[in-house]
Amino acid sequence: MSTKKKRIKRFTVTQRLFHTLLMLSFMLLGATGLSRLYVNTGWGKWLAGLFGGYESALVVHKYAGFFMICGFIIHALYLLTKINWNNFPKSIVGPDSLIPRGKDITDFFSHIGWFIGFRELPRFDRWGYWEKFDYWAVFWGMLVIGVTGMMMAFPLVATQYMPGWGLNVALWVHRIEAFLAMGHIFIIHFFIAHLRRHNFPMDRTMFEGSADLEAVKSEKPSWIDRLKSNGELEGVLVSDAGLQQKAAFFVFGHAMVAVGLFLLIGALVNWHSISW
Amino acid sequence: MKRNNKICTLILTGLLLAAGFLSLPGTTLAQEEVASSIMRYKQYEVSTGYYEEYEAKPQGQRPFVDIPGVRKGIFPYSQTAAGVRNPSRLADSHQGIKFYNRRRCEDCHVEQTKDLHMVRANLTCRQCHGKEPIASINHYFSPMNPIRRHAYVCSKCHEGASASYAGYVIHEPNPSLAGTLQTFPVLFYAFWIMIAITVGTFVVFLPHTILWGLRELLFRKGDTHK
Numbered sequence: 001m002s003t004k005k006k007r008i009k010r011f012t013v014t015q016r017l018f019h020t021l022l023m024l025s026f027m028l029l030g031a032t033g034l035s036r037l038y039v040n041t042g043w044g045k046w047l048a049g050l051f052g053g054y055e056s057a058l059v060v061h062k063y064a065g066f067f068m069i070c071g072f073i074i075h076a077l078y079l080l081t082k083i084n085w086n087n088f089p090k091s092i093v094g095p096d097s098l099i100p101r102g103k104d105i106t107d108f109f110s111h112i113g114w115f116i117g118f119r120e121l122p123r124f125d126r127w128g129y130w131e132k133f134d135y136w137a138v139f140w141g142m143l144v145i146g147v148t149g150m151m152m153a154f155p156l157v158a159t160q161y162m163p164g165w166g167l168n169v170a171l172w173v174h175r176i177e178a179f180l181a182m183g184h185i186f187i188i189h190f191f192i193a194h195l196r197r198h199n200f201p202m203d204r205t206m207f208e209g210s211a212d213l214e215a216v217k218s219e220k221p222s223w224i225d226r227l228k229s230n231g232e233l234e235g236v237l238v239s240d241a242g243l244q245q246k247a248a249f250f251v252f253g254h255a256m257v258a259v260g261l262f263l264l265i266g267a268l269v270n271w272h273s274i275s276w
Numbered sequence: 277m278k279r280n281n282k283i284c285t286l287i288l289t290g291l292l293l294a295a296g297f298l299s300l301p302g303t304t305l306a307q308e309e310v311a312s313s314i315m316r317y318k319q320y321e322v323s324t325g326y327y328e329e330y331e332a333k334p335q336g337q338r339p340f341v342d343i344p345g346v347r348k349g350i351f352p353y354s355q356t357a358a359g360v361r362n363p364s365r366l367a368d369s370h371q372g373i374k375f376y377n378r379r380r381c382e383d384c385h386v387e388q389t390k391d392l393h394m395v396r397a398n399l400t401c402r403q404c405h406g407k408e409p410i411a412s413i414n415h416y417f418s419p420m421n422p423i424r425r426h427a428y429v430c431s432k433c434h435e436g437a438s439a440s441y442a443g444y445v446i447h448e449p450n451p452s453l454a455g456t457l458q459t460f461p462v463l464f465y466a467f468w469i470m471i472a473i474t475v476g477t478f479v480v481f482l483p484h485t486i487l488w489g490l491r492e493l494l495f496r497k498g499d500t501h502k
Contacts, residue, residue: 074286155444156437157300159440164443168448172466187482196488198492218497
């Protein structure tokens, strides 16, 4: 084994691009959406001011939303091209797939057992149950928030196919889904990717495309064993990124965390004065 | 090269999708300036758009009207009771209210001042409900009558508003309250289902994340033991 290649390939360029574009549109949507919901607070007014005020924040919100929906549709098409249709549906299940399986449920409980010292750390494969949850939560979330958002962005078209009171429902579903998404990303996803001790100060995997081999060996031993027994491990080892690249990932990742925490804290401390 | 081709295909698909979105009708902004005041309205409205031609009688006029707790004869028939007993059909919906001219709308209609049109768009009651006497919503000639509300009221700001569009519930009840189960059940269920999903997610994953953080804080990387 080459001594230089200490990292294991985990994401392709396209997948990293999807994640980066999703991050940027998510932050923009979160900031513009919150600026409108909180517009009667000083914090909300300031936030809306960044986008030119209450009305233009909505314009930015809508176009960022179209951008995100375009990304979602492209991602769905990308998934269709990645599926091995000759062996469908067997090809989309298994340890390399993000489709949940029975082991994820037992892993979840064993993992909690490990947290409190009752069990050994479960031998995770390529995707942990929390990673699958993150993926599918965003997938379903974008469907819900995208459809309700489109209904409100084009209310005249939408009410040709449903009664006007559907817009009342759409707004509430959109709001609650937005809080669920932001809460999950800004608290849980950020903590797991950045702040827990084994990843602190940052897990670069999603930006660099590769993960530290030693860390993966201890966290996802099943995956490494599988690769070894298939003789595929050597093929997926890569060398580390340059210092400049690492610095860029670090700055970008932490900037996003900072924006997320700013939105989270602002939203929580001003919670009592929202005019729904 | 193969990877470049793939990325090009993705970017091209993205541009096509973006073009598709841009070709959709414009997003609606209240009070936007347009060259013609009825152009878009005609575009969407299925009727002729000329409401003066048929001042239709609203549906649902019940000939048999009971006074609750009082029974007169076998059939509680009244030609006029429908109008008198149902305050949503009066020419002046506030008729008979004492000291009416000294009162403000929000003295009685408190809940109706708390929705988006009031709080966010800063509308006043009169901008939609009109001047005195304010006719009941279902009075034949009221501009608020659902048969013409979209054309006479909503489209003052929302150009192109259709009858279906005007079905948006302006004075939306608080979706969390039990009373909403009667007045707007779909909103009530949608709200509580979404709240249940949100609360459920945090109830499971917040303690999960905290415990995970504590475990890693206390034990080194690679320690897989109990």
